[in-house]
């Protein structure tokens with residue numbers, strides 16, 4: 001496994017590795033990231049992983065300075081997973097002096113995470129664009145857990161005619177259903193137990209949908225009821241939205257399905273999760 005830092009080192013290493021699949025990460029890797037690596041490896045044979053905590057996607061009061069990091073452990077996990085190339089850029093390798101060009105994906109970034117975290121998706125779209133231009137992958141792998149990020153990046157790739165296949169992989173969960181996330185590291189024992197409220201709320205909506213409920217407000221209420229029973233949960237939003245444009249809907253078209261999603265602060269971390277209410 002080659003580990004590179006500068007863009008020149010990356011360019012030299014990538015010239016020897018084609019076609020290349022990319023798994024962009026912010027490090028502090030868990031099984032969710034490794035599932036992306038395995039899928040990328042199976043699809044393309046040669047895999048690059050970027051490890052970069054991207055400052056432009058954090059708001060001024062967010063957790064950039066405390067975001068969990070453990071590069072040595074990440075590199076061990078990536079070597080074990082058979083990764084070919086790891087790019088660990090410094091901030092100046094991504095954003096050289098005088099940097100002033102950003103990518104704004106309009107519309108789908110106004111709602112949900114975009115509404116609660118202004119500028120977040122501008123930072124994500126910009127860094128992913130830079131990673132794609134530098135690594136030049138044929139395909140890039142992202143987790144469904146960040147559902148809105150997936151919608152935003154797919155739209156960016158389509159709108160800007162970028163020649164990369166965006167592959168979305170299923171959310172990987174702990175045994176009790178909590179979606180894996182680097183930010184779960186912030187949870188103490190009490191809050192870790194409370195954090196299962198996210199998947200419990202989503203599953204309440206999912207079972208009502210499976211039982212024939214199509215009224216979106218009825219599904220939002222199901223989720224709110226579960227969340228209200230957990231005193232440690234501070235709800236950011238609860239959403240039943242269109243899977244393409246992420247607008248809230250009134251009634252789910254059974255042929256289209258919907259995205260059920262939520263953001264909840266449980267102690268220190270603000271956690272997000274979602275389930276696709278699949279068409280029937």
Ligand code: PAF
Nearest residue numbers: 024025026054124127146
């Ligand atoms: O999903 C993440 O970890 C980040 O948003 C990404 C895609 C690596 C961009 O920094």
